[in-house]
Amino acid sequence: MLTLTKLKELHDKAYCHGQTTRLRAADDMMFYHITQWDDSTLGESSLQYRGQFDVLRKAGRQIMADLRANPVQVNFVPKSESRDDGADILDGLYLTDDRANTSLEAYDNATGEAVVCGVGAWELYTRYATNRAGDNRQIIERRPIYEANNNCFWDPNAKRLDKSDAKYVSILNAYSPGGYDELVEELCRESGKPSKKKREDKECEDEDETPSSFASPEQSYTFPWMGSGNEIIYVVCFYHRRRIKDKVITLTDPLGQTVMYRESDLVDLMDELIDDGYVIESERGIERWEVRKYIASGEQILNGKMGKNGEREGEVIAGENIPVIPTYGERAFIEGEEHYEGITRLAKDPQRLRNFQLSYLADFVSRSPQPFPLFYPEQIEGFEFMYQRSGAENMYPYGLMNRLDAQGGQLPLGPVGVMPSPVAPQALMASIEISRQAVEDVANPGLPQDIADPDLSGKAVNALTNRLDQQSIVYQQNLKHAKRRDAEVYASMAVEVYDAPREVTLTSPDGTTKKVKIMEAVLDRETGQLVALNDLTNTEYDVYADIGPSYSSKKEQTIDQLSQMATSLAQIDPMMAKMLTLQTLTLINGVDMEPVRKYARKQLILAGIFEPETEEEEAMLQEAQSQQPPPDANMVLAQAEMEKAKAAQMNAQREAMKDQASAQNNAAKTQIDAFRAQTDRAAVQVDAQIAGADIQFKQARTAGQMMENVQRMVSPYRATVQPRQ
Template sequence: MADDKKMDDWHRKALCNFDNAYTATQDMREQIIEAQRFVRVSGAQWEGSTNAGYSFDEGRFEHYPRFELNKIARECDRIIGEYRQNRISVRFRPKDGQASEALAEKLNGKFRADYQETSGGEACDNAFDDAVTGGFGCWRMCADYEDEMDPSNEQRRISLLPVYDPATCVFFDQDSKQYDRSDATWAMEMFSMTPKAFEAEYPDSIAASLSKDDSGTQYDWSTPDAIYVGRYYEVRTEKVKISAWRNPITNATAIYDEDQIKDIEDELKEGSFEMLGEREVKKRRVYCGLLSGAEWLEEPKRIPGEHIPLIPVYGRRAFVDNQERIEGHAAKAMDAQRLENLMVSMIADNATQAGGDGIPIVDVDFIPGPLADHWAQRNKKRPAFLPMVSQKDKQGAVVAQAQVSGYTPPTQMPPALAGLLQYTGTAIQQITGASQLENMPSNVATDTVDSIFNRMDTQSYIYMDNMAKSMRRAGVIWLSMAREVYGSDTPMRIVNEDGTDDVALMNGAVVDRQTGEEVALNDLSQGKYEVTVDVGQSFSTRRDATVKSLLSMLALIPPGTPKHDLVSSMILDNMDGEGIDDLKEYNRNQLLLSGVINPRTPEEKQMVAQAQQAQQNQPDPAMVQAQGVLMQGQAELQKAQNEQTAIHVKAFQAQTDAQVAAANVVKILASADSQQKSDIREALKLLGQFQQQSGDNARADAELVLKGQAQGHSQRMDVTSVLQSAAQQQQPPQQ
């Protein structure tokens, strides 16, 4: 009974919160809806009134044809097109020492996977469209099962879902002021059901009474055509008991709350984890329930995450007179568009009345009954003449000759109408920032076109910047939900930036940034991550721009150089085309083996490791060079020894020749007289001195040659020793 009363009080509180938000923002929401209808619904530009309260529903405008020249819709579509060409992506980055760079990259891939697998694109596009046209858009997130039809599949995922027509169905806490509503304590999303569908979905529930109830609410929760149901979110700050546990093997410490302990209690016991202590802390928790105007259809229960999973997007938002003011791109130009439509309709109405210019004015007595039809059908049948009957007396004499007394004057256009029409067209262009590219000649320089595009970007920058804030908020909400939804032991699909798929575990190595060593392997429960957004072109567009830049760079690099081949390979790696997949795969393998790009998949890492192992098993080029130098030195040493031996042989031969010559001299002296002997002795003395000097010179030259060869050989041997030592240090030790 106490729980029922508690739920009734909670339901009454939720209705009161919603009613306060509904009554306080009803006027603003009507303006948002009016702007959206003005842009998107045909005929809606003649609805409502101007900002000053001048209504076009008065009878004086009923006879106008009511043309619409919807220039505002074109400008809204231009801004929407710019957004879809420059998508905003969410990125996660490590924020503290326990966060992992590898896990942050996996978070990026998992967010892209959830975005693609669910309605992420539709949700974001619909919210941005509503924000541009009316001023307010929204989408939501929820954690559901991947396959609800398979009872054995317990895997959950985070879905991004669109919220249609949020101006009529999304309400936030009135005390929240921040753009992303992160300070809101409650929120509600409304949706309608037909009475028959409501009865089939909730057969035991009752719809809210059609009569005014006593709760003081201003909203009719039930009508004969629809029953309204609300998805109510509320943030509560609760005390949670947390405990610290130490791993006996690694001495690592982890902190878990009481809900997490229930899931991993068996693992803690099996691993002999030691509890270091426990204490109570305050923690944000979000509850979600489904209600009608009479009761809870589904009682509130806790959902994953710490934030309300509703992401608002605003066009222009400000607080004036302590009231939130929201408007889109069309709000400021609606009066100018109405005025232009009115003037064009007036001109068109005058043009349609041009057939009445110069209508003959005659006495009705000149046109008897049978002839009246001829005159009435003159604009349709175009007769050659129109008959008239002169007035005659009883004797048949003509009393009054049949004639036309005059003609109606031509319709005159007010002189100020043309100038005012031109002014309104210029005013719409100035207010909405209309593009001038359609009036630009084709021979304008590229720099001028880029400058014009930059000015156009500033016109839509406020909407892109607000969408970036909303995407960052979506990343924060998704991360808080992912910590509870995604475990670290189940392989999950992730999407890389280039659109390729991988399967990975949601954990990552923590690397010490000072030493570069891995210090831990953490999952999503550990570490803090910063959420950022990246506003830019799509990956394919940026890749095309990269190819264009590389082609320009290639023209500046001489052909045949390593840089030329490298740039050519990078161009091929970034190209898209039919029938080049095999060539791109071969080119990528070459880039991987050369170390230009890093491996991304386990297969690529294995291929690079095998190539490195094969390279280590090959002979070291330095060792081969050292062996060559050693053999060359040995050959030169042998050559030097041979040359020294030849010198000794020649010296011995020279000595023998000298002895033979001396014997001949003795023989000559023995057969000569005294005077001849004296002369011969003097000549031999001079010849001996000359031979001795020549021998000394030859001996000195030989010693210099041998000394130079010995020095060269010594230097080569020193180089060989150094290379051998370096090669021995590079060789891995034998196991």
């Protein structure tokens, strides 16, 4: 816990850090919103006419419109896969609070200041939902921090874009003496004016003496109401984050069910739990973050209970994060010091030049004499009164002049000449357009006039707009980081705020709302223990943020696509075209369209396209399934067309199979013919071989017969002839 002395010391460190950047940001705010002349650059100008020809404001509006047209969409993902129900509940709660008027005002103020001077911020806080006795329900809201560059001072050691590494932040709020007195009475239940004894001790005789104030915020040197003499008391709202040691105590009730509490939460409950039969089962030491909020003036801490040192101790708030969210324009660290700026910083010089040029031109025109005629004195002698005024101020229908001079000589008819009007410098006329272009080069205020052709197609205009809208991408990305940090802080606070059974309102992305009960205890039939449904406690979440068009823009695009698809499918698939038309009807908003949307949704549920979400829709679907009513004519026609298509498809498949079988048969026949030809060829070869063998046999037999005949003829002679002795 901090003392007032330590709190002032930390505040002074944050206040002294980055004074130059805050001073420039304050001057940017003044230049953009109040006046573009009251500064050191043009303050000494001798021009009698000082016009403000603002090109910068258009650029700022364009970027702010881009930020609103492309909102940041946040999604919670539980780190434990078994707690998806808690993430869905948290998504719905966040969207509900995100749409509140206080949240919208906080976002708009922060983004507007970030675009103009480079930094903005908002704050999350909790309050009781009602003032009824016994109603302890709390809700989370947001409030803007106006002029955050002057009134919000961060820990100098914090370097991250979302300041999640900051240990403290100091926020100044200005009060009049009467407002400060009411604040003290509200927080301390005592008057904010010094007591009589205190005044006597300080030798103070003034009943309305005001307390010492915190350092006033940086003010631009062009501040037009400086030195007005108003008495202002600055009260600081100081958030301090520190790591503390704590214990998690697990208790068991007489029925055997376990509950876990932090030791710091059991200070006033331990005796009651022990009397109810709870037994301590285990203890575990942990380290966690604690955020304490102090509200203090220069003389005392105003909130919290009184401590032992005679000073109030502040109050511990819900969550473990500092509930202040910054958003930046362009940001960088130069030589260890944070610098930020918006679109105003670089556009100031060309905007000043344009104001000076056009003001000089207007001053030149207003002071320059009109062309007037030149006469000899003798020509208008006696009629000078007719020529004393010129232009619209001359009330005479005509003028008179002398024909003769005093000696009777002829005088010239009409003026002898005309005094020429002064000519504006050519360089001035040329530089006027250059100065406008210089502002546009820095700020890019939207679609240039030279390409704003009304004959361009919608796609061409969208392409040009998307290309030119890249000017705002830096602001969109930084706002995405801010909304992601906002969701982290919200989740940390919601875990402690929504820790008891209650009914809450959840909002879906399409804007519809529903009531659900959280932390509702039911009996688990499998384990026999009580479990809490829609439980947000004891769970950590990862937060993701994306930039995209709003839900209404995406819905319009979806309606257009569905209409085009339904038209193109009307002749091809009437059933699908009808489904697309019903889907389109569920998305259309208008006067007395609710019955039509309900009818379309009912038909889509009965067709199985939509899943029932409510008990009424589930009962309707069960009743329809049990009755099984006859289909309507369109359904019968669609079914007939479907059966016809199936028959045609089966016929085509059968023909394809027939063709395939025929091709296979032809291939087999070809193979058989080839085999038969090969067999015949082999048979011919065998026959030829047999015939050759037969011929050889016959030849051998003939030769043998001839040899036998010769032998027979020679044999008689061999018998009569004797061999020689």
